[in-house]
Amino acid sequence: MLTPQEWTAGLLTGAEIEPLRTRPWADVWRVEAADGRWWLKVNKELTVYEPRLLAALATTGSSLLAESLVHASMPWTLIRDAGAPVRERFAGAEPAEIVAFWCTLLPAYGELQRVTPVPALRAAGLPDLTPDRLLDAFDALVADRRWFTTTANPELGPAELGRIVGSRDALAAAAAELAGGVPATIQHDDLHDGNVFVDVDGRCRIIDWGDAVLSHPFSTLRVTIDVLAYALELPADAPELVRVRDAYLEPWLAAGESRGDLLSQCELAVRTGGLIRALGWARALGTPEAGAELGFSDGPSGWLQRLADDLG
Numbered sequence: 001m002l003t004p005q006e007w008t009a010g011l012l013t014g015a016e017i018e019p020l021r022t023r024p025w026a027d028v029w030r031v032e033a034a035d036g037r038w039w040l041k042v043n044k045e046l047t048v049y050e051p052r053l054l055a056a057l058a059t060t061g062s063s064l065l066a067e068s069l070v071h072a073s074m075p076w077t078l079i080r081d082a083g084a085p086v087r088e089r090f091a092g093a094e095p096a097e098i099v100a101f102w103c104t105l106l107p108a109y110g111e112l113q114r115v116t117p118v119p120a121l122r123a124a125g126l127p128d129l130t131p132d133r134l135l136d137a138f139d140a141l142v143a144d145r146r147w148f149t150t151t152a153n154p155e156l157g158p159a160e161l162g163r164i165v166g167s168r169d170a171l172a173a174a175a176a177e178l179a180g181g182v183p184a185t186i187q188h189d190d191l192h193d194g195n196v197f198v199d200v201d202g203r204c205r206i207i208d209w210g211d212a213v214l215s216h217p218f219s220t221l222r223v224t225i226d227v228l229a230y231a232l233e234l235p236a237d238a239p240e241l242v243r244v245r246d247a248y249l250e251p252w253l254a255a256g257e258s259r260g261d262l263l264s265q266c267e268l269a270v271r272t273g274g275l276i277r278a279l280g281w282a283r284a285l286g287t288p289e290a291g292a293e294l295g296f297s298d299g300p301s302g303w304l305q306r307l308a309d310d311l312g
Contacts, residue, residue, distance in 0.1 A: 004042050004076045005029070011069060011078060012038060024291070025210055025284040026050075037081035046283045047210045048075040052124035054209060057186070059120065062112045064105075066197075066205040082207055083199030090193070095232050099240045102228065105196065105204055106248035109188075113217045114251050116186045121214050126186070127283065129215040129276050131178040138171055138275055141282060141300060152288040153298035155305070164304045170311035171275065174268045178216050181265040182252060187215040189280055192227035211280045218266045221245060222273025274307030 002010070009015045012033035017040065020028045025047045029040040043050045051070040054077060058065060067080040090098050122128070129137060141147070142165060148156055188195070190211040197205045228244065229236045249262050281291070281299030291297035 004040055004074070007071060007074075007076060008038075008040050008078060023284075023294070024286050031078070039079045039081065041077045041079060043075035043077075043210065046286055049125040049127075050210045050212075051075050051077045053121070053126055053186075053212060054079075056120035056124050057112070057116060057209070059117070060112060060115050062108075062115075064108055064112055064204060064206045066207060079207065082197035082205035083203075084197060085194050086196045086198060086204075087193040089198050095234075095240060098228075098232065099244060102224075102244045103247035106224070106244065107250045108204075109191070109206065109220075110217070110248050110251040113185045113187070113220075114255070118183070118185060118214070121186055127213045127279070129213045129279065130184040131175045131181075131216055131272075134175040134272060134275060135168070135172050137279055138168060141275075141279060141304070144282070146288050147282060147297075147300040149288070151297075152291070153301040155298070156301055160305065163308050164301075167304075167308040167311045171272060171307070174272050174311065178265060178268050178272070181261065182217060182257065184214055185217050186212060187217055187220050187276075188212050189215075189220065189223065189276055191220050191224045193231065211284065213276060213280070215276055216265070216269045216272075218249075218262075218269035219273040219276055221248065221266065222270045222277065224248075225270070271310040272307070274303045274310055278303035278307065 005017050008017055008031055012031060012035070014034040016032045018030045020030050025044055027042045027044075031038040031040050041050075054065070054068045055070045058068065066082045069078040071077070086101065090101065146152070148161055150156055188206065188209060188211070190208065191206065195206060195208045197207055199205070225236055225241055225245065229238070229241060232240065234241060245266065249266065252262055253259060278300045281296065281303060285291040285296060285299065288297040291299060
């Protein structure tokens, strides 16, 4: 059987392959080839769906996707270099310029969400965190007490764990309301300035879809707005970030959805988004021990603490 490196060498002329990083969820190599730089990503057990997802997304023809070559049966992907992360591109930029960028990018991302075929996402094996699955997913994660020791998260005493468990009723109510709203679709779930790249011609690409799930689309803003608020030193409800949220909702408004309904769903989706992030960390890490080596063992429980904050 071919190794990922041998597969790469067979596809790219003059490929020079250099290991870059190893993580519990994937390994990555830098590949210098005759036609430029590529990245070889080898997904591991709990994120093996990512190559199939990229193949499904490619059928949309969206300009936000980097060119990818996907192995037919192994979780291996070659991804053409997409330039530099927006975090670097806008380092030192004025807040207004950063806000304007996201007000342009997010409607395009929202349109990608709207046109992605859901059957293809299910066929790819994407984690199903549609609103009607959220409560069961919460119960399963809370029952896995490996993530709730003080070793994994020193902040977790009995009172804090009780607060997390106590958020279940509010989660159930929010999930029930979301279930009757905008249909579930692809949701990147880690959409921030480190996962959006810009090339020398100014073209944008969204990378790193390993955390993506099938969920209410608006949950994506839980991370996007959070990271923007931190970068711009603004509260999440600042007018600048409200503009970003409203820009993101434009594709659904254009499709005839009620603005009031969209805003209500958006609030609920963001409030429940901490659960999806917690599950993403548990899925990526696999075990608290794997997370401890990287300093991430509190990822699942830490996001559940934030979920309890948001639902409180």
